Amino acid sequence: MKVFNTSQIRQCDQYTVENDEISSIELMEKAALACFEWIKSQFSANYTYYVFCGKGNNGGDGLAIARLLLEENYKVETFVIQSSSNFSTDAQINFDKYPDSVSFLENDDFEIQQENKKIVIIDALFGTGLNKPLEGNTQKIIQKLNHIKGKKISIDIPSGLFSDSLPSEDQTIFKADVTLSFQFYKRAFLHVESAQYAGKIFILDIGLNSKFIQDEETNNYIISSKSVSDNFKPRDPFSHKGNYGKVALIGGSYGKIGSISLSTRAALKIGAGIVFTIAPNCGYSILQTLAPEAMFISGGDEKLITEIKISTEKTTIGIGPGLGKEKLTKVALEELLKSIQTPAVLDADALNIISENKSMLNLIPKNSIITPHPVEFARLFGDSKDSLEQCELAREMAKKYNIIIVLKGHRTAVLTPEGKCYYNITGNAGMAKGGSGDILTGMITGLLAQGYSPQIAAQLGVYIHGKAGDYAAKKYSQEAMTAQDIIHRLPEVFLNIKK
Numbered sequence: 001m002k003v004f005n006t007s008q009i010r011q012c013d014q015y016t017v018e019n020d021e022i023s024s025i026e027l028m029e030k031a032a033l034a035c036f037e038w039i040k041s042q043f044s045a046n047y048t049y050y051v052f053c054g055k056g057n058n059g060g061d062g063l064a065i066a067r068l069l070l071e072e073n074y075k076v077e078t079f080v081i082q083s084s085s086n087f088s089t090d091a092q093i094n095f096d097k098y099p100d101s102v103s104f105l106e107n108d109d110f111e112i113q114q115e116n117k118k119i120v121i122i123d124a125l126f127g128t129g130l131n132k133p134l135e136g137n138t139q140k141i142i143q144k145l146n147h148i149k150g151k152k153i154s155i156d157i158p159s160g161l162f163s164d165s166l167p168s169e170d171q172t173i174f175k176a177d178v179t180l181s182f183q184f185y186k187r188a189f190l191h192v193e194s195a196q197y198a199g200k201i202f203i204l205d206i207g208l209n210s211k212f213i214q215d216e217e218t219n220n221y222i223i224s225s226k227s228v229s230d231n232f233k234p235r236d237p238f239s240h241k242g243n244y245g246k247v248a249l250i251g252g253s254y255g256k257i258g259s260i261s262l263s264t265r266a267a268l269k270i271g272a273g274i275v276f277t278i279a280p281n282c283g284y285s286i287l288q289t290l291a292p293e294a295m296f297i298s299g300g301d302e303k304l305i306t307e308i309k310i311s312t313e314k315t316t317i318g319i320g321p322g323l324g325k326e327k328l329t330k331v332a333l334e335e336l337l338k339s340i341q342t343p344a345v346l347d348a349d350a351l352n353i354i355s356e357n358k359s360m361l362n363l364i365p366k367n368s369i370i371t372p373h374p375v376e377f378a379r380l381f382g383d384s385k386d387s388l389e390q391c392e393l394a395r396e397m398a399k400k401y402n403i404i405i406v407l408k409g410h411r412t413a414v415l416t417p418e419g420k421c422y423y424n425i426t427g428n429a430g431m432a433k434g435g436s437g438d439i440l441t442g443m444i445t446g447l448l449a450q451g452y453s454p455q456i457a458a459q460l461g462v463y464i465h466g467k468a469g470d471y472a473a474k475k476y477s478q479e480a481m482t483a484q485d486i487i488h489r490l491p492e493v494f495l496n497i498k499k
């Protein structure tokens, strides 16, 4: 699914009006109707709806939503911000059609009866046409709304938030519980600094022109369930274990055998044919017990890995979880990287070792996948001012080193050597626990071994990992789920991938 910037969304809107049998006012009505249907499906008529509108098309959406609510006998109070600007053409039409009176807001002295607990505030003040940070009365109105208790819904985007950039710390922005946005994810929804204002995001299909969407180029995408099922390869009934690849997961050190055992179990459970674990000898009984399906190879020492004895020709390597950064381990990693010709997966301490010896970046086989969290990324490539800047730096580094970077976080981004960014929208805060990343490493390595291309293995891996996390949260709660539960919920993910 493509992510477009504001100007592309505007062009898409325009193209639809010019090429399809729909006028801009009809498109606005369609958008408003989609919001109204969503609201109706969630809230009863016992709520009072306070609809705040601007004078642009976002306000036009708000006025149309308010009318649709009134027509179904919902209790509605509508406010329009008074300003020197005129209504946009379509907002004016919806203002004229509004069957009740509206209150014009000169300042923030409006009243909302808060004793009535059942309040929905609809924010249709500013949408993608925001042209500068809010100030003066508009700022005061939003600050006041942010202090009122009630359910808060933003139409298209929280007012005060820009679609394509991140806010400064002192920017005033409406804080929504839910954002009902039209047709596309906006980039601001995918970065934590801005996404926190949008709450839960629902993308409503308003039927914008599909040819425009198909032809218009972008470098930013969402990993959709459709792309996952399109790329998914069901198992061949005539296959044998050799068809599903040989994996070697390398990591663990004294006290951190758990991490490599999580990676090992994840690789097994994602369908890899044969799995080896290379770990220090202290991990032998632990691994043979926790993952009896996997074979153990000694890493050369009781407590740390000092040698990596595996033929890398036909084995897919995943290295890093719990590895440690001892001198001998570092030497073993360097030797390994020099000997591999095929793409590998590098995580955690493998990346931390490289960040202390940056020339090793050039040893990473091309098309390998590295899976840093933001701090590991900064150690490797330097600091960034925010997550958007970090994502752009990752795009450059993926191109420079010809690797795939899986930049982990609330919305993990997969950056490719062609400069594309694929955001993952599955997953939840229950996964913000030690061990989740180790599982991702095992999953991506397992997928790579099964013959998925590195880019697809990374995309499928982050999607499936997040989806399994979502099933785990549903069953055990975000609080009580542990990283292992992500592995346990993989069956639901596979059983639900539409083939």
Ligand SMILES: NC(=O)C1=CN([C@@H]2O[C@H](COP(=O)(O)OP(=O)(O)OC[C@H]3O[C@@H](n4cnc5c(N)ncnc54)[C@H](OP(=O)(O)O)[C@@H]3O)[C@@H](O)[C@H]2O)[C@@H](O)CC1
Pocket (backbone or CB within 6 Å): 009, 010, 012, 013, 027, 028, 031, 054, 055, 056, 057, 058, 059, 060, 061, 085, 086, 088, 125, 126, 127, 128, 129, 130, 131, 132, 133, 134, 135, 138, 155, 156, 157, 182, 206, 208
């Ligand atoms: N995607 C789609 O296909 C569809 C999109 N649709 C909707 O259109 C929306 C975009 O509408 P839009 O372009 O009219 O702009 P919008 O956000 O209403 O803002 C412009 C108004 O705000 C004002 N203003 C701006 N910044 C300000 C500030 N800092 N402080 C104060 N004022 C400020 C500006 O005034 P000006 O500065 O120009 O005097 C002007 O009055 C989009 O988000 C979606 O909701 C649907 O209707 C149908 C399908």
Ligand SMILES: Nc1ncnc2c1ncn2[C@@H]1O[C@H](COP(=O)(O)OP(=O)(O)O)[C@@H](O)[C@H]1O
Pocket (backbone or CB within 6 Å): 373, 408, 409, 410, 411, 412, 426, 427, 428, 429, 430, 431, 432, 433, 434, 435, 436, 437, 438, 440, 465
């Ligand atoms: N709030 C969140 N929402 C969605 N996914 C999350 C969230 N927090 C963490 N995750 C996911 O959990 C994993 C954590 O990995 P990492 O930081 O390497 O932890 P560790 O290796 O210590 O388990 C990543 O895949 C990340 O995307």
Ligand SMILES: [K+]
Pocket (backbone or CB within 6 Å): 058, 123, 124, 125, 126, 127, 154, 155, 156, 157, 158, 159
């Ligand atoms: K809005």
